[in-house]
Amino acid sequence: MPLVCWLGHLLAVVGLVLQPAGSLKAPCPIPDITHGQLEPAQNFTSGSTATLTCDPGYVPLGATSTVRCLASGRWYPRVPSCIPGHCSYPPVIDHTDRNPQREFPVGTTVTYFCRHGYTLLPGVSPVTTCLQNLTWTTIPKLCQEVQCPSPNIQHGREMSPRKDEYTLGQQVELQCEPGYVLRGSQRIQCWSDGTWRPPVPYCDKVCGPPPKLTNGQITSLKTELFLYGSEVKYRCVEGMSLIGDDSIYCTSDDGVSLAWSKPAPECRVVRCPRPMVERGRMTPQRFTFPYGAVVRFSCDEGFVLRGDAESRCLADSTWHPPLPSCQPVLCPQPHVANGRLNSTLDGKMWYQTNETATFECFQGYHLSAMSSTATCLPDGNWTPLPKCKKDGDADACEEVHYIKAAFECGVPIAEVKTLLEIQKLLLEVKKLNVELQNLNK
Template sequence: MPGFLPWPGQLLAVAVLVLQPAGSLGVQCPVPSITHGQLKSAQNFTYGSTATLECDAGYVPVGAATTVRCLGSGRWHPRVPACTLGRCPYPPAIDHTDRSPQHEFPVGTTVTYVCRSGYALLPDVSPITTCLKNFTWSSVPKLCQKMQCPSPTIPHGRETSPRKAEYSFGHQVEFQCDPGYVLRGSQRIQCWSDGTWRPPVPYCDKVCAPPPKITNGQHSGLRTEQFSYGLEIKYSCAEGLSLIGDESIYCTSDDGVNLAWSGPAPQCKVVRCPKPTVERGRMTPQRFTFPYGAAVRFSCDEGFVLHGDAESRCLADGAWHPALPTCQPVLCPQPQVANGRLKSTLDGKVWYQTNATVTFECLDGYHFLDDGSMSPEDSRTATCLPDGKWTPLPECKKEDAANVCEEVHYIQAAFECDVPMAEVKTLLEIQKLFLEIKKLKVELENLNVQVL
């Protein structure tokens, strides 16, 4: 039968060669060459004898006729059969495996098994089977084992479902942390085919205790169940009350293990500071109420200087801190003129108020320097300015040859400083005479004005 596949243990039929009676014609049939097989007969291939086809291991006859007879014409009947490569039946099914979708399995064919999802190949076991020459498959042991995930235990937490001795592919687990801890990660995880948990196993992190409550106020964590590390809580007071203390506190750690709040909770109080008043001063910004935390800055009117801190803030005790400053009149220190002195120091003043004017006189042997920009009378006085400084002070110069060049600078255009002393003194006498004439002229003009 075409396509015949012998099963394991099946024996090939061997046809018995029937010899003709003695005296028959001595005709012989040729010995045929059969690939992967040969004809077998008890005697020579003579007329009337029969022979049976035997194929090599792993091969089977082609067609149904495996026995042939030698005819008187010296030919085989039917035609000499052939051998073809044999096939194995479907390979055996192995638990928890799949294989390639082949339908024919000639001798020598190999088939590889693959473990199904959730199972893994046993170590040191080959997943390959081979079609043998006896048309059977090579031995295939147990190949796959079910994948297991490690026990998902977490410190300070537990599974909400009953614990199992083994966790295989597809198992799901949910967790819950002990009081005082918060779950970091996914609450539900599943065992995957590669033996790992997805998402990864979570952990339980320590949290702060609920933040302290305050009277007449509240904090931002009223709807929060777990107060984890780094969480900020803000406090606020009822209308009309001031928050005394830090507005925010944080869940933090001093030792890296235990968690606690960064500080005490603030308080809500009625705090009002009195209106700050600084005589001869100004306040910015201008406002009419001064609750806790309000800050103002001060400056003084012209001619006055600020003593104390320029800024003050209303604190929890209802007072201004630092204390309010004062505005004191601007004072000029007693002026000092080299080689000169004040005309009147009987009052013993050391400081002078704004607009105070003092008069100087030079010591013996010195005289005032006149630079031509002011009259001699003006050069002898100084006035205290609003910024605490004096108008330019006069200068007293010694009447000797050392100061000749300075006192006769108007002469230097015509003479060098090395002019002989006799000539310099003459020039000075002329200058002095000129000034006396100028002074006399001014007095005469004043006298005429009085007469008129």
């Protein structure tokens, strides 16, 4: 007992002994104790005792919880107080560790974790709590030794004797049945979380050897195992044509079994006849036309292509699309404002190349050009058409507008120059006429 407490206790006893007989006894006050109270609850007089009772989760401060009321009206020893309670160290659980914590007041939670090579039992909480009665919530067995399930691989097996369970660090090697190939790692290991790493592989079905090609060969044969999606390509020996697709691939129609997408192509001698298009030309120029050969056509001047400009030699020795033809270029029926056709061709809707049409003007109009004819050109257009000018209109201005329109419509420069020369001569003639009229006056 500390010296101060011992002296206080001695003075209290001396005071009690020296108290005059018959003197008044002072009552002790009921103390206000946070989180606690004195029991029994009554009026405390000299010599009576009381016991301190703390609220749940609290404990008395000091060595004793019993006090006595002195004749002086004071409590001895001094009324203790209630402080928060603490739990002792949490229980030790096999194969676990916890955080390095030293104090555990009421309400503290502690979480356990399993040591390497062990894993938590399913459905068991690894947490314990310090209760108000200063005990820990019950916690059962938490950890069990890590075990990996036996790797299940369809169409495959383990190379070593099979077990029901495997412990941490154990390795397994796997292989597939004939006709299947292993997709993934051949060797796997049991990991600390009870899983296999790398993940358990699987056995994938493969296609059988690809069909052979008579008079040909496979050009992309790099493996003997043909997985889903594998492709092989074929080619024929020199002098023969490949009939069909040049490649096939390993696929599945039902999502389970694998097979080649189609039979192998064929190698045959295929020739198409020389394509002949009258009044036409062919490119490229060649002498033989094997299967798959492609040719393009164009027509001579004055003729236009009817049909497809390109054709291919098929396996049945025919051309597809069918060969085109070259038809003569035709010009549509020409029309002149304020005039009409005046020839045996009048009434025709189309005119062949080099055909000529003759025109005449309606009453009150006259031709403004030297020529009254137009000719159908090889490109399907007419030479410049004559124009019908109203009697009395200014010839020169009209001809200038006509020449301008012809130039803007794409008439060749040589023809425009010719028109200009003609108009120049026409102006000279008109000038001479005017001078002659002035001389006759």
